[in-house]
Amino acid sequence: MNIGEVSKRSGLPAKTIRYYEDIGLIRPHxxxxGYRAFGENDLHKLAFLGRAxxxxxxxxDCRNLLTLYEDHTRASADVKDIARHHLDRIDQKLTELQxxxxxxAGLVSACAGDNRPDCPILADLAAESCH
Amino acid sequence: MNIGEVSKRSGLPAKTIRYYEDIGLIRPHxxxxGYRAFGENDLHKLAFLGRAxxxxxxxxDCRNLLTLYEDHTRASADVKDIARHHLDRIDQKLTELQxxxxxxAGLVSACAGDNRPDCPILADLAAESCH
DNA sequence: GCTTGACCTTCTAGCTAGTGGAACCTCTAT
DNA sequence: ATAGAGGTTCCACTAGCTAGAAGGTCAAGC
Structure with missing residues (x-):
């Protein structure tokens, strides 16, 4: 398989696939x-990476997950650890974003959004809090 | 004021302040x-930037907000536009993260997390979906 | 046989928003 | 005079690609 077909089947852009080879996630023949020659195994890995x-x-994380994926003597605890840490990071990010x-949202709804210059959004950003 | 004091008062690292000068957000004397000499005005702008x-x-966005902030003939609608777009991006990101x-969370709770290799997390990531 | 177009290759540079470090200069206090 | 705490510039690095340039390869059509 050439990169174009792998790209289509994995859903990853060719550029991304080359990049993944660059950083050692895959090693196509x-x-x-001189063209990259992908096997079904490479395709599976790329699909795995895409989902991860x-x-x-x-x-x-993907690199570690891939290693675990290929190690049939792995402990599921190791996988779960990675996933749990990631879940924690997501929760942190969610809290922050919320x-x-x-x-x-408060500022936006307080702003008239008309032709006048008065703006609670700017007022809040400019609030005196540096001393 | 030297950069150290501005850093303390604005809460921004000195490196960040230098970077903001580099990209033209502030222009201290x-x-x-050869030391940067900050005025109260610079301090305000930096605090504004920090909050934004x-x-x-x-x-x-910050660059545009700062311009609007300094333009006393601005229309609050322009500020609101920026904020609303940003709010949309946040909502998009929130949906994605959720x-x-x-x-x-489903995968994590389905994984035993023990010594055995069977792992629903890996199973899901490896799911056959490429053709 | 030649050309066209689609595909492939490598390489460099750019994106966001800084951060870390090296090498060096300046100021203040002792 | 010297030490230490500041300041300066510049270069490299982070994550995860993406864009584009310059060029090689392949299959089809004339």
Whole structure:
């Protein structure tokens, strides 16, 4: 398989696939003409990576998950650890975003949004809090 | 004021303040010895930037907000536009993260997390979906 | 046989919003 | 005079790609 077909079947852009090779996530063979020659195994890995990335796992998490995936003597506890840590990060991010959202939504609804210069949003941002 | 004091009073790291000058968000004067010489106005702008960034506004949004802030003939509608777009992006991100969270939480709770290799998390990531 | 177009290759540079570190200068106190 | 705490510039690095340039390869059509 050439990169184009793998791209289509995995849903990942060719650029991304080359990048993943670059950083050592996959190691496709090469044809005589220099083209990357992917096997079904590579395709599986890429699909795996695509799904892991879609769940927000970092590349380093993905690398570890892939290693565990290929290690049939793994302990599921190791996988769960990675996932739980990631879940924690997501929860943290969610809390952060929800706080931003609340503040911002309050400001937006307080702003007239007309031709006049008075603006509670700017007023809040400019609030005297530096001494 | 030297950068150290501005840093303390604005809450921004000195590095960040230098960076903000680099990208043209502020233009502090220079003393004869080459040190940056900040006025109260610079301090206000930095505090403004700090709060805008804390609300998640991008640097480009911040640049525009700062311009509006200094333009006393602004229309609050312009400010509100920026804020609303940002709110939309936050909501989008929240939805995304909540979906990730739901999937991930389901997988985590389904995983035994013991010494055995069987793992629903890996099973899900490896699911056959590429053709 | 030649050309066209689609595909592939490598390489460099850019994106966001800074952060870390090196090498060096300046000020203040002792 | 010197130590230490500040300040300066510049370069490299982070994450995870993406864009684009310059060029090689392949299959089809004339």
């Amino acid at each position: 090469r044809s005589e003409n 990335r879609a769940l927000g796992f970092s590349i380093e 706080e931003m959202r609340a503040t911002l | 220079r003393s004869e010895n 960034r804390a609300l998640g506004f991008s640097i480009e 979906e990730m969270r739901a999937t991930l």
